[in-house]
Each structure stands twice: as structure tokens, then as C-alpha cells.
Amino acid sequence: MTTKKTYSKEFKREAVNLLETSDKIGADVALELGIKRNQLYKWREELKIKSDDAFQGPGRRPADQNDQVAQLKEELAMLPKPASKEFMLPVISWIMFTDRQSFHLGQVACQHWMQKSI
Numbered sequence: 284m285t286t287k288k289t290y291s292k293e294f295k296r297e298a299v300n301l302l303e304t305s306d307k308i309g310a311d312v313a314l315e316l317g318i319k320r321n322q323l324y325k326w327r328e329e330l331k332i333k334s335d336d337a338f339q340g341p342g343r344r345p346a347d348q349n350d351q352v353a354q355l356k357e358e359l360a361m362l363p364k365p366a367s368k369e370f371m372l373p374v375i376s377w378i379m380f381t382d383r384q385s386f387h388l389g390q391v392a393c394q395h396w397m398q399k400s401i
Contacts, residue, residue, distance in 0.1 A: 299330050326338075
């Protein structure tokens, strides 16, 4: 199994600077730095969009944050649904009745809603 390499904020900024100021193409710059060409372009894009806020930390969450996210998702699943089946079925039926072109769409939506609410 290979481990993911991490690069400092300064390295990323210098790599992007080299890409923009050098007469070399991106593939050659990346090869010299020992990184993949697409990574170099991703860094450039992030720097362009976020400017001073670019490269603030690791791209992935630590394991303890993943556990917290999983717990929050479980709690969210226990919350009541915003629209009940008793409300949605008449609405979908009305749409199906008033607009015959939407009839099939309404049937599909109704079936989907029934599966979700079971």
C-alpha cells in the first residue's frame, strides 16, 4: 500500500509560481518537482480561487471527525421528515390530474416517495 505524500503550503506556492513563470510546460515542471501534472494544475486553480486562504490544511478529515460526521448523520436520519406521505400523495395526485403530460412523472414520483417513506 502506498502512502499519500503531503506537501507544505510553501512548496505548493513555489510550484505554482514556477509553473507560471517558467518557459517550460506543466508536465516538465511537474516531472522536475516529482509530482503529477494534474496536481500542479489543481494547486494553481486553488491558489487562483482562494488566494491567501489556499492550502490551509490537509485535504482529508481526521478519523475522529469522520466518526463525528457519521454520528451526526445517524441523528439526522432520526429527525422527522419535512413532508409526510399524507401530504405529498394528494399533491402528486393533483398534479397528475391537472396536467396529463405530467401523469407518468407523477406516477414515478409517487412510487419513489412511497419507497422512501416506508
